Amino acid sequence: MTTERPSPAPQVRFDDGASYEQFMGKWSRLAGDVFLQWLAPPAGWRWLDVGCGNGAFTELLVERCAPKEVQGIDPSEEQLAFARTRFENAPVAVRQGDAMALPWADDTFDAAVQALVIFFVPDAAKSVAEMARVVRRGGSVSAYAWDILGGGFPFAALQDEMAAIASPPPWPPSVEASRMDVLQSLWQEAGLVEVATLAITVQRTFPDFDSFWAIARTGPRLAPTIAALTADKLDGLRERVRRRLPPDDTGRIKVDARANAIRGTVA
Numbered sequence: 001m002t003t004e005r006p007s008p009a010p011q012v013r014f015d016d017g018a019s020y021e022q023f024m025g026k027w028s029r030l031a032g033d034v035f036l037q038w039l040a041p042p043a044g045w046r047w048l049d050v051g052c053g054n055g056a057f058t059e060l061l062v063e064r065c066a067p068k069e070v071q072g073i074d075p076s077e078e079q080l081a082f083a084r085t086r087f088e089n090a091p092v093a094v095r096q097g098d099a100m101a102l103p104w105a106d107d108t109f110d111a112a113v114q115a116l117v118i119f120f121v122p123d124a125a126k127s128v129a130e131m132a133r134v135v136r137r138g139g140s141v142s143a144y145a146w147d148i149l150g151g152g153f154p155f156a157a158l159q160d161e162m163a164a165i166a167s168p169p170p171w172p173p174s175v176e177a178s179r180m181d182v183l184q185s186l187w188q189e190a191g192l193v194e195v196a197t198l199a200i201t202v203q204r205t206f207p208d209f210d211s212f213w214a215i216a217r218t219g220p221r222l223a224p225t226i227a228a229l230t231a232d233k234l235d236g237l238r239e240r241v242r243r244r245l246p247p248d249d250t251g252r253i254k255v256d257a258r259a260n261a262i263r264g265t266v267a
Contacts, residue, residue: 021082022215025056027154028116030202031259032060035115035144038198039263044068045110050099050131051117055083055092061113062090071109073097099127107136114143116259118186124177128190135266141192144200144261148178152258154204155216157244161237162225169221180260192264200261206253209242216241 043066049058052072061070072094074080080094087094097103099114099121112131114121121127131141146153148171153159162168176182180197187195206212217226229237245253 021054021056023218024116024154025054027202027204027257028056029060030204031144031200031257032057032115033064034200034202035142035198035259035261036060036064038200038261039140039142041065041111041140046108047071048073048102048104048109048112048131048134050102050112050114050127051120052083052094053079053117055086055094057113057115058083058092058094059086062087062092067091069093071095071104073099073102100130102130102134104134106133108134109139110136111140111142113141114145116145118143118145118177118183119148119172119174121177122173124174125186125189128186128192132190132192132266137266139266140263141187141190141266142261142263143183144259145178145183147180147199147258147260148172148175150179150258152260154255154257155219155222156257157255158216158222158237158241161240161244162222164240165233165237169225172221178260180262183260183262187262187264190264191267193267194265196263198261200259201256202259203254203256206255208251209245209247209253212245212253212255213238213241 045067047061047067047070049061049070049072052058052074058070058072061067068091070092072083075096075098077096080096083094100123112135118124135141159169177186184195184197217223247253
């Protein structure tokens with residue numbers, strides 16, 4: 001479990017859609033599949049995907065939920081450019097914008113969702129209130145977030161070992177919002193009702209340790225600290241992480257991750 005508590009980062013940006021797809025997009029789809037099965041929304045809804053990034057979860061919405069429309073918003077134009085390549089023939093539109101100031105009128109959508117986003121928003125409470133504002137009465141407001149403080153982050157082994165040998169990578173600015181009890185408080189404070197939660201556990205398989213290592217070290221919170229390490233420290237870090245993730249009989253690496261999910265209804 002992650003125990004080191006570095007200072008939060010003022011801002012974490014994902015500006016490379018292709019790199020994000022390998023680092024986090026595949027994880028997002030694994031957790032998102034379980035999440036959408038739990039939500040079990042009806043077809044034909046109008047959805048808002050807040051922090052849609054490169055469209056990994058947005059694509060799941062289209063595939064699993066038969067939406068009438070999906071609007072996505074994200075601060076990174078580079079991520080959005082990647083997302084647009086996914087949706088040439090789907091009822092999806094994405095735009096640049098701020099999760100704390102959504103550019104839509106009240107009661108525009110049937111559902112709003114944040115997938116692996118809420119801990120990156122500087123004011124998590126404001127973003128939840130904004131989602132509730134733009135969703136109609138009786139509509140759904142939901143999210144899922146890695147249980148970072150409980151050791152559920154997919155690359156927790158790397159993050160922990162970095163903290164042991166160097167300056168730990170910064171937390172996302174609203175890391176406390178990854179906790180289930182904090183999520184519940186945020187939903188209740190936004191006036192949402194019928195609040196329910198779910199713990200999601202997923203597993204991703206890598207062909208070998210080198211494949212895991214090449215992807216893990218590209219994370220925007222982790223990469224700057226890794227790049228600053230001396231060659232000896234980098235080799236030591238790699239070996240420490242390798243010991244944490246022993247291969248199976250075929251050489252594959254299996255990594256578990258855990259997310260906290262929440263849903264509520266607009267009163």
